[in-house]
Amino acid sequence: MRESHHRDLKPRVQTDFKSELKQESLAFAMLGAASATVQVQQGMALPQALAGIFANSNATPQARGAIQDIAYRAMRQLALSELLISYMAEKAPDPMVAALLSVALPLIVPVDGSPAPYEAFTVVDQAVTAAGSHPDIARAKNMVNALLRRFLREKDVLMEEALENPEAKYNYPQWWIDAVITAYPKQWQQVLEAGNKAPPLTLRVNARRTSVQDYLARLAEEGMEAQQIGPSAIRLAKPVPVLQIPGFAEGDVSVQDAGAQLAAPLLDVQPGMRVLDACAAPGGKTCHILELADVSLTALDADPKRLQRVQENLDRLQLQATLQPAEAQSDAWWDGQQFDRILADVPCTASGIVRRHPDIRWLRRKSDTRQLATLSAEILDNLWKMLAPNGKLLFVTCSLWPQESEAQAAAFAVRNRATRLDAPGQLLPLGSSEQDHDGLFYALFRKDA
Numbered sequence: 001m002r003e004s005h006h007r008d009l010k011p012r013v014q015t016d017f018k019s020e021l022k023q024e025s026l027a028f029a030m031l032g033a034a035s036a037t038v039q040v041q042q043g044m045a046l047p048q049a050l051a052g053i054f055a056n057s058n059a060t061p062q063a064r065g066a067i068q069d070i071a072y073r074a075m076r077q078l079a080l081s082e083l084l085i086s087y088m089a090e091k092a093p094d095p096m097v098a099a100l101l102s103v104a105l106p107l108i109v110p111v112d113g114s115p116a117p118y119e120a121f122t123v124v125d126q127a128v129t130a131a132g133s134h135p136d137i138a139r140a141k142n143m144v145n146a147l148l149r150r151f152l153r154e155k156d157v158l159m160e161e162a163l164e165n166p167e168a169k170y171n172y173p174q175w176w177i178d179a180v181i182t183a184y185p186k187q188w189q190q191v192l193e194a195g196n197k198a199p200p201l202t203l204r205v206n207a208r209r210t211s212v213q214d215y216l217a218r219l220a221e222e223g224m225e226a227q228q229i230g231p232s233a234i235r236l237a238k239p240v241p242v243l244q245i246p247g248f249a250e251g252d253v254s255v256q257d258a259g260a261q262l263a264a265p266l267l268d269v270q271p272g273m274r275v276l277d278a279c280a281a282p283g284g285k286t287c288h289i290l291e292l293a294d295v296s297l298t299a300l301d302a303d304p305k306r307l308q309r310v311q312e313n314l315d316r317l318q319l320q321a322t323l324q325p326a327e328a329q330s331d332a333w334w335d336g337q338q339f340d341r342i343l344a345d346v347p348c349t350a351s352g353i354v355r356r357h358p359d360i361r362w363l364r365r366k367s368d369t370r371q372l373a374t375l376s377a378e379i380l381d382n383l384w385k386m387l388a389p390n391g392k393l394l395f396v397t398c399s400l401w402p403q404e405s406e407a408q409a410a411a412f413a414v415r416n417r418a419t420r421l422d423a424p425g426q427l428l429p430l431g432s433s434e435q436d437h438d439g440l441f442y443a444l445f446r447k448d449a
């Protein structure tokens with residue numbers, strides 16, 4: 001996938017996704033996933049693209065699930081699919097046709113080692129039906145048929161050739177591959193591969209309502225296989241929709257990655273403390289802090305809409321915080337009273353959570369890293385003055401890039417004469433079953449009196 005290729009795309013996109021196809025058909029799901037894929041190629045985040053498609057469509061919850069699954073698979077193999085298409089198509093297909101082919105190919109050959117979810121001939125047949133049903137691409141129906149059938153015939157040779165290309169082999173832009181190799185010369189392959197695996201569903205047990213042991217027993221009673229993978233973290237063997245998680249609606253558990261669950265304990269909160277969560281939404285870490293101690297917490301975020309999600313999570317867990325829509329690099333909102341603890345989970349490239357957001361690699365530009373690092377430095381310096389003497393500030397990113405993480409932490413400590421305390425540093429997402437977490441970074445600082 002070439003950067004310039006992306007910017008030049010001006011496809012006709014069917015955002016008002018009302019298809020005449022049967023909702024339960026694979027063709028319907030593929031068409032929805034292809035519409036989402038085209039929008040990502042135009043620069044929109046996949047969750048937003050899907051939300052738009054769902055809002056404008058008549059899709060049932062089941063059909064939505066299928067669209068989502070197929071779109072996420074397509075993101076994890078986009079560079080491979082695009083290269084394969086370029087081998088087989090005489091001229092570059094219309095973006096919507098290319099997107100339909102890009103959602104079909106991973107269903108025939110998943111490269112993460114998982115079994116193919118459908119019979120290959122069903123995929124071809126349904127892709128052709130999908131093309132035929134869409135007014136803008138119906139004329140490409142025969143081409144879709146011919147190309148996918150050729151792929152079935154020549155799969156081994158085509159795959160062998162394509163997998164010699166690093167972008168197609170690993171399914172990341174070349175600059176991303178280079179950045180991982182530079183930062184992690186020993187584990188780069190494992191890191192890239194882990195980012196292409198579907199993420200686990202990890203729960204955080206709410207210590208105010210139950211214990212890990214009791215909750216594991218409850219899951220066992222319900223026939224759900226699960227394993228403890230952190231002090232409060234439980235990984236389900238098979239992901240399920242949130243509303244099927246026992247006790248979720250009542251607040252017994254929340255969904256949170258095991259790596260993200262390290263934040264609240266590291267802050268070492270004590271009853272009565274004043275705590276600022278400076279980039280709080282959607283409130284995963286906010287709620288965890290409040291589950292651990294009765295503190296007076298301000299949850300700040302620049303995005304008021306995302307702050308509503310913090311409130312929803314607080315309500316579900318029956319917790320309280322003061323919500324503050326504001327930018328963390330500003331002090332216009334601040335009453336001058338210092339905080340005992342500050343969590344700075346700053347905006348970053350999110351390169352460490354690419355297994356959950358496989359679209360990120362196609363949306364980010366190399367230059368984003370520097371811009372975000374500059375903003376984070378401003379945020380950190382501003383928050384430092386809001387910290388009380390002997391207070392602690394926890395700096396968190398979900399980035400793999402040292403420029404945003406370790407280099408940022410080191411420069412911050414020097415600028416502010418902050419004392420660095422023990423913290424895990426960079427968590428490498430290696431996808432191993434013992435350490436199954438996202439790629440977060442943690443640095444903890446104390447302001448000496």
Ligand SMILES: C[S@@+](CC[C@H](N)C(=O)[O-])C[C@H]1O[C@@H](n2cnc3c(N)ncnc32)[C@H](O)[C@@H]1O
Nearest residue numbers: 279280281282283284285302303327328345347
């Ligand atoms: C990594 S997310 C936070 C995740 C959250 N701490 C959790 O555990 O659920 C970063 C958040 O920073 C917010 N944000 C972005 N720029 C900001 C800024 N300048 N000031 C404050 N918040 C900002 C985003 O809206 C986003 O919600």
